[in-house]
Amino acid sequence: MKESFEEVEYEPTSVKDLLVEMKDTSELIIDLAYAAVMFDSDELAEEVRHLESRMDFLRYQMRMIALMASRTREDSERLAGILQVASAAETISNAAGDIVDLLEQRIEARPFLPFVLQEAEEKIRILRMSKKSSMLARDVADLRVESETGMRIIAIRRGRRWNYDPPSSTVLREGDLLIVRGTEDGYNRLTRYASGEEGWPG
């Protein structure tokens, strides 16, 4: 009993929460970086920069908490492992920053990325919600878009506002522009539902 209590002590939930956020961010940021270059979007690139700074902040927080929490050799051993994964997640986010650096070049200098993302296993695509879609007025959690179609919504543009990694409570509306990631087949299915060509299955 004491041991499991101690486990909570030297691995505070906040370190775990930080690591979960860092892992999630390291995945989102790569998708956003490819999308930024693909759609030549300064707004998406700006979000990548923002997440990159956030990752710096998270890693600093993580180090602080880890150093404060470490009391025994066992603590140090576990926390060193956590710091190593955190470091890997931050390295990934730096790579995303390198990708959006391409936006500083003339657009003629980067005509290849749409091709690459077209051919890659996981594709990044964009689609618009039609007023005829049966997905409207339902939230993403209720629709279970990812498990129904395999497509992950990485960003939604509504009017002039972007919503990155939209929470599952997001309700879809007519005209929403979705940036999604997944297979070609999943994209085709989702497009049929978004256009209203087919009714949502769930």
Place this chain on the structure above:
Amino acid sequence: MKESFEEVEYEPTSVKDLLVEMKDTSELIIDLAYAAVMFDSDELAEEVRHLESRMDFLRYQMRMIALMASRTREDSERLAGILQVASAAETISNAAGDIVDLLEQRIEARPFLPFVLQEAEEKIRILRMSKKSSMLARDVADLRVESETGMRIIAIRRGRRWNYDPPSSTVLREGDLLIVRGTEDGYNRLTRYASGEEGWPG
């Protein structure tokens, strides 16, 4: 007409193919690295090491071809962009290598990763194909596992043999162990199909 021909000239298909492979690998390798630590698998870690070397090789090939193909200022500009994305993909694969370095530590030193992968948006899980599953004897392309369930199969273990990033022609068999990545909801659905509790929808 001449222009589009030239475009093929100075951006040879092989550079694009290399970049597609590097992008796909940079995604697979991260999933495999997390799975290696999560399931304490030296075999998965070995595949991560193998892919890491492969990425070094691909980047070298890419540089060679790019340098040979570059003739004009415009060529150089485009090829520099390609090299930058290739470099980002390689950085990501190095981060995957850092993650599997954790396997060199005692297992007690890394009890946190299952927790993190449990809480993260995209989860890595394992499941076994039951003899009662209606998915058996069908290939992955035909089943369209990813667009039906949102789960991506990152590796299959059959007997003592691992199959990483299995091709879509892979036919599922009883006893296959699948390492999959996706949402909790998608995992639950796939588990029902894999166990035979529910028939495959497609």
